[in-house]
Amino acid sequence: MERLLAAAANMGARLLVAGEFMLDGKDGYESDAPEFDRIGGLVATAGIPLLLGYRESCATGIYSAAQLLDGLGHSISNCRSAHPARSRKDAAGNAGVDDGNWLTVSRWSGAPFSALLGDDILHPEIARAVMLQGAEVILALRRDPLADEELERAILRTRAFENATHVIGLFGHRLSAFAGDGSPLSPCAAEDGVFIVDLPVISLAKPARRPELYGQLVVADTAVT
Known part of the structure; x- marks a missing residue:
């Protein structure tokens, strides 16, 4: 982690994103565990x-989560996967993962963003929810890539276009990025396995929504003939 932080800082990155389960262990870690004090020290140094x-x-359980630490090493937000990926058993024998219900829109020196973990990005409702709460960037983190890389990129691109929101996907070691208009962004290869993604400043109107209609369409007594 120290090496990754140093490399990102040397390249002028504004945020280092480490993938799903980058910090892992058999029984998991509490959000204020001593490990975060140690990592916070590394963050502050970088x-x-x-x-x-x-x-x-x-x-309440074991979750796939992501914690945001600011440049001083202080924890400022936490989120959990609503739809954790369960497509493959954990070969390390780690504890199972529960469904979370803690989505977060975080702010740092750049645009407001949300981290979607596991299978969250595969469900359009999750991306829609964080966009409506102000997220301008979605970071989709999944430990394992999808079997079909073309499908993976199509999903990420669709989420970007339908929400007018930048989307960066880190699926395993596979990185894809799309601007809010659906156009692909080319990551710049960098040192020590760190990739830089430059997000363009674009102004896009958010798609029109009709939440009052959607609510009527899903009420229990709706009859379809």
């Missing part, structure tokens, strides 16, 4: 904010 995916343990 002076660059960090979004860290980890296996979170708390009284």
Whole structure:
């Protein structure tokens, strides 16, 4: 982690994103575990904010989570996967992951963003929800890539276009990025396995929504003939 932070800082990155379960362990880690104090010290030394995916343990269960630390190493937000990926058993024998219900729109020196973990990005409702709460960038983190890379890119591109929101997907070691108009963004290869993605400043009107109609369409007594 120290090496990654140093490389990102040297390249002038504004945020380092570490993938799903970057910090992992058999029983998970509490959100205020000593490990975060140690990592916070590394973040403060590098002076660059960090979004860290980890296996979170708390009284209510075990979650795929991501914690945002600011440039001083202080934890400022946490989120959990609503639809954790369960397509493959954990070969390390780590604890199972529960469904989370904690989505977050975070702000750092750049645009407001949300981290969607596991299978969250595969469900359009999740991306829509964080966009409506102000997210301008969606970071989709999944430990394992999809079997079909073309499908993976199509999903990420669709989420970007339908929400007029930049989307960056890190699926395993596979990185894809799309601007809010659906156009692909080419990551710049960099040192020590760190990739830089430059997000363009574009002004896009958000798609029109009719939430009052959608609510009527899903009420229990709706009859379809």
